[in-house]
Amino acid sequence: DIQMTQSPSSLSASVGDRVTITCQASQDISNYLNWYQQKPGKAPKLLIYDASNLETGVPSRFSGSGSGTDFTFTVSSLQPEDVATYYCQQHDNLPFTFGPGTKVDIK
């Protein structure tokens, strides 16, 4: 199985801050990497697919980049409604695997 790691595991930032989360795969997954947002008590929501493609309807302050084994997810200007846990997920090989998540809150 491809192992996914994320850092940091949690972060606290101010409204308007730029926030960056990294995701690393245990082997080359090309650009087959998705990002999800999960708010407390809710189902995950797809934000980014194939590393850098913004899902329809998702605000442009969210972005993703990377390929191979190293990926980055960025919120350009953190908003109060962005408080959530963010997960990366690879779809290069089955089984699909998710990262452990990064919890983001407001300072």
Added chain:
Amino acid sequence: QITLKESGLTLVKPTQTLTLTCTFSGFSLSTSGVGVGWIRQPPGKALEWLALIYWDDDKRYSPSLKSRLTITKDTSKNQVVLTMTNMDPVDTATYYCAHFPSSRSAFDIWGQGTMVTVSS
């Protein structure tokens, strides 16, 4: 508009079999490129992919759970059913079903989830 909703028993005893139904609308599982997957999340923990069924009845399972899982579809009823045998307290989790378009290879629409507790 695509929607999915999970249903099934919320409390099962150890060794019992769990049966969950995902009822969906807004798409057809007979359309080329469409799939429905199951993902679970133990309380306070990360997401874990379980199984996926495609429009052509191709089925894929998590290797670690493959011996315990069965996924089926009923296209006429717009339903996907997941069964998991020999339930254990460690299987306590919220179980989600999600729409999976092959064009994006991502779970783009999720159900609300159903919390399943395994306890005697």
